[in-house]
Amino acid sequence: MNKKWSLLATAAVLALGSIPAGAVDGVAVEAGRGNGIDIGRVAVQQDWNQRWFQGGDWYLGGYWDLGIGYWRANAAPGQNDNITEIGLTPVFRLQQNDLKGPYLEAAIGFHLLSRASIADKRLGTRFQFGDSLGVGYRFGAKGALDVSYRFQHLSNGGIKQPNDGINFHQLRLQYRF
Numbered sequence: 446m447n448k449k450w451s452l453l454a455t456a457a458v459l460a461l462g463s464i465p466a467g468a469v470d471g472v473a474v475e476a477g478r479g480n481g482i483d484i485g486r487v488a489v490q491q492d493w494n495q496r497w498f499q500g501g502d503w504y505l506g507g508y509w510d511l512g513i514g515y516w517r518a519n520a521a522p523g524q525n526d527n528i529t530e531i532g533l534t535p536v537f538r539l540q541q542n543d544l545k546g547p548y549l550e551a552a553i554g555f556h557l558l559s560r561a562s563i564a565d566k567r568l569g570t571r572f573q574f575g576d577s578l579g580v581g582y583r584f585g586a587k588g589a590l591d592v593s594y595r596f597q598h599l600s601n602g603g604i605k606q607p608n609d610g611i612n613f614h615q616l617r618l619q620y621r622f
Contacts, residue, residue, distance in 0.1 A: 477615030488512030510534045518564035532556040544588035550579040567607040591619035
């Protein structure tokens, strides 16, 4: 990671840590793999505190997810082997009214990457869209514990070629305050 991105990553972590405690509703850790690339992320969440289409035991809600991640690949000589990313994603979640049990998620967000390539993947731009679908389960006191699987696709949406895109399979652990 070059010096500029190390400073940016440090600033992002400090900024995440300086958010008032009342503004953060959860923290998450993610790990995954896709297209020969390993990924790890940490993120904070802020709930929208909105309940749409509430009926019976279910409703549609959501939250903002702000995260910083690191990608690593076994790259050939001369190829980039890592990327640092910062992402902001609105996440829609279909869940039960009591905030426990199974749920479904869908999201489309924005990611800024430290580089536009990794290993043999050419992403075209450092700006990427990230869309994901997930399934998870909340449990524990007040549904504070959350474990999920996500399928995520990142690409530049055709802004510039090449646009190889990357697909990740991720496991996510989240703690809700």
